[in-house]
Amino acid sequence: MCYLCGVKSDFENRAIRIAAEFIPIKFDSARFAGLENGWRYYHVFCKSLIGHKLGRPIIVKFSQMGKYEIVRDIDEQARATHREIQLMHQR
Numbered sequence: 001m002c003y004l005c006g007v008k009s010d011f012e013n014r015a016i017r018i019a020a021e022f023i024p025i026k027f028d029s030a031r032f033a034g035l036e037n038g039w040r041y042y043h044v045f046c047k048s049l050i051g052h053k054l055g056r057p058i059i060v061k062f063s064q065m066g067k068y069e070i071v072r073d074i075d076e077q078a079r080a081t082h083r084e085i086q087l088m089h090q091r
Contacts, residue, residue: 014068015042015060022070023058025049030060034083038064041071041080057081 012030019027033041039061059071059080071077
């Protein structure tokens with residue numbers, strides 16, 4: 001999301017739609033979680049559930065060619081979450 005105008009990017013909207021196909025929760029937010037090996041990572045979540053521990057984060061990654069995957073590997077999820085936290089502290 002652009003923090004100046006509040007508009008979600010195409011990747012954020014796509015990440016929310018993709019996560020909703022696989023997990024039956026009404027997601028309303030996606031946050032950029034960094035780049036790794038040419039993949040763009042996004043953390044998808046529901047704002048009303050912030051602060052509740054509901055398991056592993058939902059991470060969707062996009063390649064430069066438009067391919068996407070939901071990240072299921074715990075180590076890869078941890079790296080994406082760590083990068084997301086670092087990016088949040090840089091703002």
